[in-house]
Amino acid sequence: MSIPDAPTRGPARPGPYVIAGILLATAIVVPLFVPAYSIDEPRLAGMPFFYWYQMMWIPVTAGLVGCSYWLITKEDRRRREAVRGTTGAEDER
Amino acid sequence: MSGLTVPLAVPDRPINGVALTIVIILFVLVAALGFFAARWRREEATGLHSLDEWGLGGRGFGTWVTWFLLGGDLYTAYTFVAVPAAMWATGAVSGFFAVPYTIVLYPIVFLLMSRLWSVSHRHGFVTPADFVGGRYGSKALTVAVAVTGIVATMPYIALQLVGIKAVLTVLGLGSAENVLLTDLPLIIAFVVLAAYTYTSGLRAPALIAVVKDLLIYLAVIVAVIYLPIKFGGWGTIFDSAEAKLGAVNPATGKPAGVFIPGAGSYSAYWTLALGSALALFMYPHSITGVLATKSRNTIRKNAAVLPLYSLMLGFLALLGYAAIYAGTKPIDLNGAINPQLVVPQLFLDHFPDWFAGIALAAIAIGALVPAAIMSIAAANLFTRNIYRDLIRPDAKPRQEAKVSKIASLVVKFGALIFVIAMDQSAAINMQLLGGIWILQTFPAIVAGLYTRWFHRWALFCGWAAGIIYGTIAAYNVVNPVTKANFGGSIAAIPGTDVQVYIAVVAFVINLIVAAGLSLVLRAFKVPDGKDITRSSDYGADENDPKVAEIQREYPLGEPGGPAF
Numbered sequence: 001m002s003i004p005d006a007p008t009r010g011p012a013r014p015g016p017y018v019i020a021g022i023l024l025a026t027a028i029v030v031p032l033f034v035p036a037y038s039i040d041e042p043r044l045a046g047m048p049f050f051y052w053y054q055m056m057w058i059p060v061t062a063g064l065v066g067c068s069y070w071l072i073t074k075e076d077r078r079r080r081e082a083v084r085g086t087t088g089a090e091d092e093r
Numbered sequence: 094m095s096g097l098t099v100p101l102a103v104p105d106r107p108i109n110g111v112a113l114t115i116v117i118i119l120f121v122l123v124a125a126l127g128f129f130a131a132r133w134r135r136e137e138a139t140g141l142h143s144l145d146e147w148g149l150g151g152r153g154f155g156t157w158v159t160w161f162l163l164g165g166d167l168y169t170a171y172t173f174v175a176v177p178a179a180m181w182a183t184g185a186v187s188g189f190f191a192v193p194y195t196i197v198l199y200p201i202v203f204l205l206m207s208r209l210w211s212v213s214h215r216h217g218f219v220t221p222a223d224f225v226g227g228r229y230g231s232k233a234l235t236v237a238v239a240v241t242g243i244v245a246t247m248p249y250i251a252l253q254l255v256g257i258k259a260v261l262t263v264l265g266l267g268s269a270e271n272v273l274l275t276d277l278p279l280i281i282a283f284v285v286l287a288a289y290t291y292t293s294g295l296r297a298p299a300l301i302a303v304v305k306d307l308l309i310y311l312a313v314i315v316a317v318i319y320l321p322i323k324f325g326g327w328g329t330i331f332d333s334a335e336a337k338l339g340a341v342n343p344a345t346g347k348p349a350g351v352f353i354p355g356a357g358s359y360s361a362y363w364t365l366a367l368g369s370a371l372a373l374f375m376y377p378h379s380i381t382g383v384l385a386t387k388s389r390n391t392i393r394k395n396a397a398v399l400p401l402y403s404l405m406l407g408f409l410a411l412l413g414y415a416a417i418y419a420g421t422k423p424i425d426l427n428g429a430i431n432p433q434l435v436v437p438q439l440f441l442d443h444f445p446d447w448f449a450g451i452a453l454a455a456i457a458i459g460a461l462v463p464a465a466i467m468s469i470a471a472a473n474l475f476t477r478n479i480y481r482d483l484i485r486p487d488a489k490p491r492q493e494a495k496v497s498k499i500a501s502l503v504v505k506f507g508a509l510i511f512v513i514a515m516d517q518s519a520a521i522n523m524q525l526l527g528g529i530w531i532l533q534t535f536p537a538i539v540a541g542l543y544t545r546w547f548h549r550w551a552l553f554c555g556w557a558a559g560i561i562y563g564t565i566a567a568y569n570v571v572n573p574v575t576k577a578n579f580g581g582s583i584a585a586i587p588g589t590d591v592q593v594y595i596a597v598v599a600f601v602i603n604l605i606v607a608a609g610l611s612l613v614l615r616a617f618k619v620p621d622g623k624d625i626t627r628s629s630d631y632g633a634d635e636n637d638p639k640v641a642e643i644q645r646e647y648p649l650g651e652p653g654g655p656a657f
Binding site for chain 2: 007008034039045050057062066
């Protein structure tokens with residue numbers, strides 16, 4: 001590459017990414033594990049378990065993604081500030 | 094649903110005047126909004142004369158607009174009409190999988206899409222094929238991704254028309270005897286749609302999506318509270334659904350549907366959900382919605398708030414069961430049963446006329462928004478990756494915007510002709526194939542976001558293998574009742590009897606071919622294409638300089654030339 005590659009972010013700390021990855025993986029794997037919820041009882045307000053359990057995972061997923069968002073954006077901000085501290089000119093734009 | 098094959102003795106439906114009037118008023122309001130959108134947040138100096146402005150709304154949509162735009166984009170009339178229809182006809186495996194599908198979708202989007210946003214923002218990419226071209230420097234791969242996107246989007250647009258048509262049929266517009274009269278309201282609706290998309294670009298569906306969503310939420314919330322109370326609670330609704338779906342169909346000797354999946358359909362259920370989730374954000378219109386956002390984190394924030402729509406989708410799906418209890422009769426103009434009419438018919442039967450009008454308008458407008466975005470996305474693909482990459486490499490932004498506007502008209506009228514001239518079930522089968530095809534662009538797009546390990550020709554061969562297997566496997570699925578090919582999207586994994594979503598098997602084949610050939614091609618040192626992206630591009634945010642600006646500052650490289 002002939003263009004200099006000025007980094008936009010500083011080096012990553014693995015912690016937040018690992019935790020966010022676990023949260024997101026949970027939100028993907030659990031709703032897809034059909035044997036755990038393919039049953040009728042217990043019903044909730046007449047709704048079989050199979051149906052209300054899956055609907056329940058909608059707000060749970062939203063919460064898990066929300067937590068990941070908080071973790072990742074915080075780390076992202078830190079990484080950006082780390083770069084701005086050294087190059088300075090970048091953040092004027 | 095061609096009028097030609099119709100037995101003429103079937104009486105036309107009565108026209109519901111009140112509901113129809115409300116639908117027309119709301120439609121006119123929305124059309125006015127669509128034309129007004131051209132003036133919304135416009136840069137006075139440049140107007141809408143570039144793809145960034147016309148095709149991506151100026152790349153400036155914040156969290157709220159994006160929420161409505163993506164919601165309007167992903168939850169289409171097809172979702173609102175077809176998912177409950179599938180629940181009504183065959184139950185959980187063909188309908189309710191949409192709930193886990195739209196649940197696992199958002200963690201996946203969270204993981205992938207911010208990187209695509211960053212690199213596209215830096216390099217001015219408008220389409221997924223732009224990114225593939227920039228990353229791999231392979232014209233064959235770029236065109237493969239672009240053509241797959243266009244071909245898979247066309248039947249998707251056609252299905253939006255099927256949704257509008259269902260609403261119009263239920264309202265009593267249309268006649269079994271006159272083909273032209275049947276389709277005239279649909280044609281009018283579409284001409285208006287085409288006109289405001291042409292003038293306003295992506296701003297039109299973004300504004301209209303707000304109105305559409307408010308109407309849909311209103312209709313669904315009322316339906317979900319009012320109908321179960323009227324029918325005596327969810328318990329009775331589920332019991333009648335269980336009884337209907339458990340009844341044996343004499344044509345096949347099997348139960349009519351699945352109320353709660355048994356062990357035999359676990360794999361079908363979760364592969365349908367996962368495969369659809371992986372495929373959805375490979376559709377060009379979803380990526381258009383992503384690239385139109387203002388900053389890197391807008392899309393991540395939306396991944397946390399968009400599941401609200403899934404809740405609505407879940408309840409809408411259950412309305413299919415409510416229709417079973419209510420004994421809704423979705424009789425089409427030709428006297429045959431058409432499940433697509435279930436939800437509009439349910440609304441019309443059980444709501445006061447004026448509210449049925451609002452609900453039906455919500456469904457019809459809910460079809461216009463995605464149809465507009467899809468036609469823009471397909472037009473952008475054509476402009477960038479066929480017109481500019483293959484025909485006119487020196488095209489100016491103004492020319493690109495012009496070509497894209499015209500291409501969006503062509504795409505829409507193509508879909509219109511498709512729906513009018515062909516059987517509706519053809520549109521649905523094509524859509525099914527489209528889902529299988531679009532997933533085959535996943536390795537090229539998504540792997541490229543993280544690694545350059547895959548070889549461009551290996552990705553191309555993987556894509557071809559996935560498309561070929563998927564098409565053949567889908568062709569071999571025969572509908573047990575009608576004996577037609579392309580009868581469904583579930584087939585056994587070759588060599589086993591585990592039933593899964595065909596797209597997922599094709600995807601695995603695609604990956605195996607791509608990985609295996611990459612090893613071979615690397616061993617033989619077959620040359621790679623030129624990669625114009627750099628690792629810092631994948632983390633860039635809105636305040637970071639674009640590549641054009643870096644070039645100006647360090648004029649060492651070739652100025653922005655294509656990487657072929």
